[in-house]
Amino acid sequence: MENAEKTQLFTKQVIDNLRYRYCREGQIVKIxxxxxxxxxxxxxxxxxxxxxxxxxxxxxxxxxxxxxxxxTVLTFVDESxxxxxDKREGDFFIQVSVQKRNEYAEISITDNGKGFDEVSDLxxxxxxxxxxxxxxxxxxxxxxxxxFENLENGFSAVKILITV
Numbered sequence: 258m259e260n261a262e263k264t265q266l267f268t269k270q271v272i273d274n275l276r277y278r279y280c281r282e283g284q285i286v287k288i289x290x291x292x293x294x295x296x297x298x299x300x301x302x303x304x305x306x307x308x309x310x311x312x313x314x315x316x317x318x319x320x321x322x323x324x325x326x327x328x329t330v331l332t333f334v335d336e337s338x339x340x341x342x343d344k345r346e347g348d349f350f351i352q353v354s355v356q357k358r359n360e361y362a363e364i365s366i367t368d369n370g371k372g373f374d375e376v377s378d379l380x381x382x383x384x385x386x387x388x389x390x391x392x393x394x395x396x397x398x399x400x401x402x403x404x405f406e407n408l409e410n411g412f413s414a415v416k417i418l419i420t421v
Contacts, residue, residue: 263304266304267301270298270300270301271301273294273297274297274298277290277297277331278331281328282327284326285325285326285396286325286326287321287322287323287324288316288321288323288324288325288330288355288364289316289321291325291327291328291329291331292330292355294330294331295314295330295331296314298334298335298338299312299314299334302338308348309347309348309349310348310349310351311348311349311350311351312350312351312352312353313350313351313352313354314352314353314354315352315354316354317356317357317362319357320357320362320421323355323421325364325396325419326389326392326396328389329364329392329393329417330353330366332386332389333366333415334351334353334366337370338351340370340371348369349368349370350368351366351367351368352366352367352368353365353366353367357421358418360420361418361419361420361421362418362421364416364417364418364419365415365416366414366415367408367412367413367415368412368414369411370413372411372412372413373406373413386403390403393417397419397420398420401417401418401420402417402418403415404416
């Protein structure tokens with residue numbers, strides 16, 4: 258990070274990340290805002306890790322007007338990086354996808370990290386799994402689905418199904 262342009266960009270990304278994290282807390286946000294914040298966070302980590310980290314973010318055009326509780330996607334992108342990336346050898350890949358599935362929107366956060374041993378991290382706090390479940394229930398009702406999967410290809414996925 259020797260050159261001034263990279264330092265300036267990284268500083269802006271950190272400020273944008275902190276602003277989004279703390280100024281929007283408790284709000285309902287447009288999915289596109291959450292995905293932009295996820296992209297910003299991943300770009301910050303690309304400054305640190307370079308080409309070892311790659312990502313893909315895509316959204317079905319029919320889902321751009323969906324609103325979700327703040328920090329729903331970012332919590333799992335954060336967890337992906339912190340719990341898997343440093344423990345992994347080789348390249349690390351994260352994909353965030355929002356697709357229409359009948360009357361649901363499926364938000365999927367997938368990575369090639371270490372996978373899930375057990376989903377027991379239901380600690381308290383704003384960015385916890387339990388907090389996300391509670392906020393999804395509060396906003397969408399009990400019919401939303403939050404699933405954790407270890408996939409056959411070594412990837413793991415968090416899937417959130419919400420009614421649209």
